[in-house]
Amino acid sequence: MAYLIGGIVFVLVLVLLYQIGTVFDLIAINKGQDDLYEKSNKYNALFMLGFMVTFLVGIVWSSVAYSDTFLPESSSEHGRLIDEMFNITLFWTGIIFFITQILLFIFAFKYRMQKGSKRKALFFPENDTLEIAWTVVPAIVLLGLLVIGVKSWNKVMSPPPAGSIEMEATAYQFGWIFRYPGADGKFGKRDYKLIDGTNSIGLDLTDEAAKDDIYTSDVFLPVDVPTLVKIRARDVLHNFYLPHFRVKMDAVPGIPTRFWFKPDVTTVEMRENMKDAEFEYELACAEMCGAGHYNMRRTVTIGTMEEFEKWLSEQVTFASLIDPDKYAMAESTESEMMETEMPSDSIMVENQELTTDSLQIN
Amino acid sequence: MVGSIKIEDQSAVKKLHPHKLMLWIAIGSMTMTFAALTSAYLVKKAHGNWMDFRLPTEFLYSTLVVLASSLTMHLALSFAKKKEKSKYLSFMFATIALGIGFLMCQLAGYKALVNMGIYLSDNTTASGSFLYVISFAHAAHLIGGVAFLIIMFFKGVFSKTFFENTLGVELTSIFWHYVGVLWVYLFIFFSINY
């Protein structure tokens, strides 16, 4: 009932507004003018000018006010290239933006039709010099941006340098499974048809290289070492997104993708820089993947090589998760295994929570 | 009648009747559909997981049939322009028959494919599915063409003023040739790529 009354009041207000507008319109006409614009032109021109001031001042103020919420300086080498490219582009487009906005609104104000004025508009249909100028100048600026852009793009997308370590990230609805190649430095084969409740990525244990592959539920990487991330998806499209490292790459079912980067600020250093003892690097999904898209958080820790090796030695192998009887765990104790989140569990729990049709793992 | 307004010949460009121009642009649009499908085919093939097989000979027969139908269509149009009713009707009839014959050949082709073990719903590779889907899309256009042929045939039988204005037959003929050429393109495309 309240909504009904509210709706009726809303409609009445609109009708009233219309009638007031009509009165304004009529007053303008009754003063002997043919049209409305002369009467209202002054106010509209002033409002245009007022808007310009509000808008431009607002932009400058708000970008300063919010600058401390922007991402901190990149924690990876290539990320600083991206940030630099962003700033160069911001500088040049900023100039164009302010010049054109100011000209637009100043002209709108200055060249308004004025009451009683006999001024006529300038008949100015074309001017070759001007037109060539504002084709060529933007083209040169853009060419400059392109040259730097292509250069940095090729650098970022270059093949990973020798001495890189590798890890694999597999995305699913709605989480991540990580794999490190183990002592042999090689990833074992996988086949999606082998995926089941315990074998979360379909690892083929008949492959020798697969037997020492390590499962982790979060990411740990050594500082100052290039890392190649191999990215896979198990069901739909996802995206491996590390905002602080400027890393982003789609995870595509059936088509492996990759991205390499060199983290160079450890989590501990970052905590000091940010003055936030709780700070964690985060991994997010950046390609819409379903109802739990917003929920695919994992933490990423950057530490020294020693810390990394120690951490890795504490993790379990996939083999021990798939077939605990056959592949006894050499490195980890029973209690640590209990703490480790089983990937199959996480699949079941999150699926049941997030989709209406409850999905069961066989 | 609201739609009775005649299209006046207002334009400085009087070469092409508006409906003919419209058909040509529509043909451009249809070509884009098949260009998209065949480039999808090439992209998919380059991506791998592809099964090569020999195209059944039935598709060669259908190509010959569709070429023959273009010839009969051409003759039908020229007789329509000469206002020779019986010859027009017989060649129209032949075109319709050949059109249906083409569809039969396609069906036989699908049957041959199934005998070779290549199914539409093949979930191991898209190579067979592409052949089915693209030729279905072509057949849908051709069936539309046959419908127009049938309309033009019966107009020729019943309408008294039919031969005064052959625009309808001309449009049908352009479309029919297009569908034929389209199939020839697809046939060559498939022959090269399998």
Place this chain on the structure above:
Amino acid sequence: MADTHAHGHHHEESFISKYIFSQDHKMIAKQFLITGIIWGVIGGLMSVLFRLQLGWPLEKFPILETLLGHWAEGGQIVPEFYYALVTMHGTILVFFVLTAGLSGTFANLLIPYQIGARDMASPLLNMLSFWFFFLASAIMFYSLFLPHGPAAGGWTIYPPLSALPQAIPGSGDGMTFWLIAMALFIVSSLMGGLNYVVTILNMRTKGMSMTRMPLTIWAIFFTAIIGVLSFPALLAAALLLIFDRSFGTSFYLADIFIGGEALPQVGGSPILFQHLFWFLGHPEVYIVILPAMGIVSEVLSTNARKPIFGYMAMIYSILGITFLSFIVWAHHMFMSGLNPFIGSIFMVLTIIIAVPSAVKVFNWIATIWKGNIRFTPAMLFAIGFVSTFIAGGVTGIFLGNSTIDIQLHDTYFVVAHFHIVMALSAIFGMFAGVYHWYPKLFHGRMMNSHMGYLHFFATLLTAYGVFWPMHYIGMAGVPRRYYSFENFTTFNQFDGLNAFISACAIIGFAAQFIFIANFFLSIFWGRKSKTLNPWNSNTLEWTTPLEHFHGNWPGEIPEVHRWAYDYSKPGAENDYIPQTTPLTEEELKEPAHH
């Protein structure tokens, strides 16, 4: 020339043939416009609903549960419904409002009027075009009420998400309805586009050479060409998707384990779909923006009482944009695993588009320089368009650069960019067009000007209030299409800003009812224009009588002697010279502009 005019006037048209199954381009324009407005309200309302969730994620709104039932249990929208809302908001606004509502309205209204034709080349096809659109609308609307909800895989319907009901409930029936509706929509667009191109090429009145056409017509012409050549790619993409969904093929699907089972499909490529989709999807944004550019060129020139600056440059830049729009699609896919070399080629092509766009902006600014500007509501929106087009255009230079796109791809920066440059600009162009040609649509009645001013400033302020802060959120790395940011310490610091955005969105949405009231009340109460030509405009449509009849001109179609932009010409008596005025002796000696 047959005196067909006499017929049109005296026909006893039945209600049905006049208002429903009308073949008259003016009536069809109205039908497109009103359907578009209804879709606009629905699409806008959806954005209000999901902005409620984003602005106040912890708040409960009991009214939502009353209205939406299980989609908003406890007064909070559930994630599945949130994703359905963003999907349908995108689909509705891009296709149903800004393609059909904008092109459909102004192409139909302006082509025959401004080139001097009695109707479209095929009025029948034109009528069918609307009714296919209407059917598509009805099916899409029905899909909103399906038990599992409408399509929810994003308006880009990327498979596998859109192919598998296990992945999201909306990919079941909702997606089927989406595909059917869009197939009909494509048919409608193609019918319309064919008609527009042919009419413009073939049915111009005597003297209306191509280079005398108003820029509205040029813009619509290229829009129609883009549509005719790019929609087929979406049709092909959808066709293969239908086979994947229903017939077990594997065009797009490969190696999928979902819902506890491994699907049999191997060897498909989801990237293939993205190529096909964006081959339409990118030209589609130009389908949306070009008609608005045309309208704005016309409105700016008329109300600045100045010829459009650089008429030929304007045409060449539209031509350039049209051509380039077909070869930049992969810039939506920089982060999809695309070969980096191909990526760099697409970066170069994408950035080149900025040149013709910049030329247009400078030409518009030069058009109002030393003008004699009347701020009609249409003019206000046209200036607003130039402002938003600049604001959204410059961020395109960031995103077109694949290096920067690594960081910005799928963040709120992208949302800010395309909403400002495409959604706001196009809708501003549409408003400008409606205010400007309202007297032609409704028999000489004018819209209420003061309400128009209010509408404009309320819209401009709230629109920037909504989309400008999104740049900052995007620069902080926040991804788009997130139902909630609470889980991430990196993303959850914008509660205040998100609430501000949502407040602006709600006020902005409410402000649109000022327009809607103005639009519908003016049909009955609008001031009658004193002359046939209330804006003292040069173009042909203002020479037609106020009362509509099929055939447009009661006598012969007037002959055209000059271009559409002879405003404030030195030596002329008035500050405008209609296109029908013959050239004077002196003018004949001049080299250009007629």
